[in-house]
Amino acid sequence: MKVIILNGPMGVGKTAVGKYIAEHTPGTAFIDGDWCLDIHPFVGNRETKTMAVDNILHMIGNYKKCSECKMIVLVWLMDNEWVYNSIIEAIKKLELEIKSVTLTCNHTTLTDRWHNDKECPWRTDEWLKVSTKSLDYFSSLDNTLDTTNLSIKDVAVKIING
DSSP: EEEEEOOOTTSSSSHHHHHHHHSSSTTTEEEGEEEEEEESOOOOHHHHHHHHHHHHHHHHHHHOTTTTEEEEEEOOOOOOOHHHHHHHHHHHHHTTTEEEEEEEEHHHHHHHHHHHOOOOOOOHHHHHHHHHHHHHHTTSSSSSOTTOOOHHHHHHHHHHHO
16 A cells, blocks of 8 residues: 655645545545644644644544554645654555655745635644745755646655656
8 A cells, every 4th residue: 555645735636636635546544634733823843743743643543443544635734844754754654665756846835825725724924834834844855846837746756756
């Protein structure tokens, strides 16, 4: 079983691409890491991120046991190396194949996508500043895919076929 991990800044398109892959690939489970850290008000500290990692890994372990599940797509902003490494190491222990991709784009594209997303409640100007500041960090990571001039389908195809 393969686990596709989509990382990247807020608003880059992780959820849209992950849902596209899941909806177009039978037997695919979709996990949004935000579901696993849904505390109101939001608190993103070491304790809550550790809990979220545990929740994510629990879900992955359960999907591994399900005969209907052939692949898992995990989308989450992982801007702490320890979070990313914890997830990778645990998936390796589950003996699952891993494909990890960090989605990036340029500042203008991120801003346009941000303003066009009418569904996400976090699309505030304050969070946009945080997200655009993180572009350099995410662009420096391994396995990046610049999505600037690509459609959701184009990105999904590159991830599946790449």
